[in-house]
Amino acid sequence: MDDIHGEIGRAALRSPDAIAVTDAFGEYTYRELDQRANRLAWHLRALGATGPVAVFLRRSRELPVALLAVLRASAAYVPIDPILPAERIALILADSGASIVLTDSSLLGRLPESGGRRIVYLDRDRERIAGCSADPLPGQASPDDLAYLMYTSGSTGRPKGVAVPHRGVAELFRDMGKLLGLGPDTVWAAGSSSAFDISVVELFLPLWHGGRVEVLAEDVVSDGDQLGYELDQLEVTHFQATPSGWRLLVASGWTAASGLTGIAGGEVLPDDLADDIVKAGVRPLWNAYGPTEASIWATMQQVTDRRPVPLGQAVGGARIRLLGIDDDGVGEIHIGGTALARGYHGQPELTAERFGPDPSGTGRLYRTGDRARRHADGSLEFVGRVDDQVKIRGYRVELGEIESALRSHPAVHDAAVVLDEEMLAAYVVPAGDAVGADELRDFLRDRLPPYMVVDRYSFLGAMPLNTSGKLDRRALPSQAANTPGELTGSPAERRVLRIAQEVLHAGGIGLTDDLRDHGMHSVLAMRLASRVNRECGTELTIRQVYQRPTVAGLAEVASLCE
Structure with missing residues (x-):
């Protein structure tokens, strides 16, 4: 089959009483999953769902039910994480054109004005949905039908809705099933946000092959100790995370209780981390690479002793080409084949810019902006980026979008943002009125996802320019934080203060300051505790x-250092 949901229905026919999805509060068998998704799909169909349907839910066993129902209603889902700022939620709803929103009443206060959209509450409307038929809906999705719109960062300040059809995902699922040996004994821990495209693998791939999905709560995924405990207690066989997520896990001292297959992707897998993951008992470990525009993963490589860890060979419907190769054998990765997305929803010019014709005359190619070197065995070694796009905790971020948000502040004349030692740093030219770092952090928090809120700020009289009159990023002053912070307090507090300044690369930390206001996120919290x-x-x-x-x-x- 070349759609995402059809194979899950066949798995339900084969093993209706097998456990399909669980969370901390309960479980659904394949029969229950199938029937609940069908009833909700009929309800959506009755409401006229044909275009994009927004899914605004926290992670729970209800999430795969809702996503599956949208697909069965012959619509495409638009996942929106409830942790996003209200302005961004409203922007995605408006840009996607979603006429229906699936949510529950606990999130009512997080949704913007309906704007004519129909809101379906899975809890309040439970009886009405339960009254719908549990039979499969007639018709079958075409492989080229739209499956989902996944929003990623955009350099102009407008997020891009990547329009992904069924075909590429289905082809990937077939390949991954073979590579990873998936089957009825598979237990996959799902810990990624639904607004991050690797969640598509976590929530649907195990169900394709008759396995079980264990949906992990947000607080579990952000705590290395708790995450390790859950992986062992649930007897998880497969777990996928960004390298940042894996580092959080192994830094807790966790070791796999039994054979665990791991997938690391979404950002570069450092050699030392690959070694640590394998030492923790994760075997095999796979390195996965791919942009949202190529149906999640475009290459996969089983990690061996080879360093640096290569990106691997093409999987699914992806076809990899390296173009513009320089004297060092480095070129830009272009992806073609049936894995490609349609393009960017409602942005034809941007689509034409990034999805161009293959010079060989065989279809389209997506220009990734990633630079790599091809080895004799055909595998790729990642070298770097060609633009200002970076990865932060696995999320793809256009620095230009953060710069655009900062420039929209009335007291900011100009802004530049860089990634420095895994932390965002902003250079700001004030417009005349005084503006401080705390004010700008709060301003960004109201407009951007948490991982895009800048950690450190420097204020300049003017931006350094090169001879072409363009920003000279290499001339921006260093933001290395060697400024002393508050030197009062007990010996223990002064010791912790010094460690916090070094880990967070931030000066001026007060004894009672919330460290999250100085750039602390889950990875840095792990490093702080470790130090x-x-x-x-x-x-x-x-x-x-x-x-x-x-x-x-x-x-x-901790009664520290007395």
Whole structure:
């Protein structure tokens, strides 16, 4: 089959009483999953769902039901993470043209004005949905029908809705099933946001092959200790995460209780981290690479002793070409084949810019902006980017979108953003009125996802320009934070303060400042706990860092360094 949902229906016919999806509060068998999705699909069909349907839900066992129902209603889903700022949620709803939103009443306050959209509450409308038929809907999706719109960062300040059809995902699922040996014994832990395209693999691929999906809660995924415990207790056989997520897990000291197959993707897999993951008992470990525009993963490589870890060979319907090769054998990765998305929803000019004709005359190619070197065995070694797009905790980010948001502040004349040692740093030219870092952080929090909120700020009189009159990023002053912070407090607090400044690359931290306001995210929280434990002989956990995210609080909780 060349659609995402048809194979799941056949799995339900083969093993109706097998467990399909679980979360911390319950489970659905394949029969229950199938019937619930059918009833909701009939309900959507009755409401006239034909175009994009927004799915605005937290991660739970209801999420795959909702996504599957949209596909069975012959519509395409638009996943929107409830943690996003209200402005971005409204922008995605408007840009996608979604006429229906699937949600539940607990999220009512997070949704913007309906704007004529029909809101379906899975809890309030439960009886009405349950009254619909549980029979399969007539008709069958075409491989070229739209499956989902996945929104990624856009350099102009407008997120891009990548329009992905069924065909490329189905072809990937077939290949991954063979590579990973998936079947009825598969237990896959799903921990990614539905607005991150690797969630498509986590929520649907195991069901294609009769396995079980364990949907992990947000607080579990952000805590290395808790995540490791859940993987072991649930007897998970397959787990996929970004390298940042894997680092959080292995830094907790976790080792796999039994054979666990791991997939690392979404950002570059460092050699030392690959070694640590394998040492933790993850075998085999696969390195996966691919943009949203190529139906999730375009290449996969089983990790061996070879370093640097290569990107691997093409999978699914992807075809890899390296164009513009220089004297060092480095070129830009272009992806063709049936894995390609249609393009960007409602942005034909941008689509034409990034999806162009193959010079060989065989279809289209997507220009990734990634540079790589091809080895004799055909595998690729990632070298870097050709533009200002970066990966932050697995999310693809256009620095231009953050710059555009900063420039929209009335007190900002110009702004430039760089990625420095895994942290975002902004250079701001004020428009005349005084503006501070805290004000700009709050401004961005209201408009951008948390991973796009800038950590550090420098204020300049003017931007450095090159001879062409363009921004000279190499001439931007260093933001290395060696400024001393607050030197008052107990010896324990001063020790923790020094560690926090070094880990967060931030000066001027107060003893009672929330460290998240100085750029702390889950990966840096893990590093902070690790440094404190190593230098002070304590057992501070990631959970404690988030419960008491100040220097004073951490010193008190752990009774540090006295």
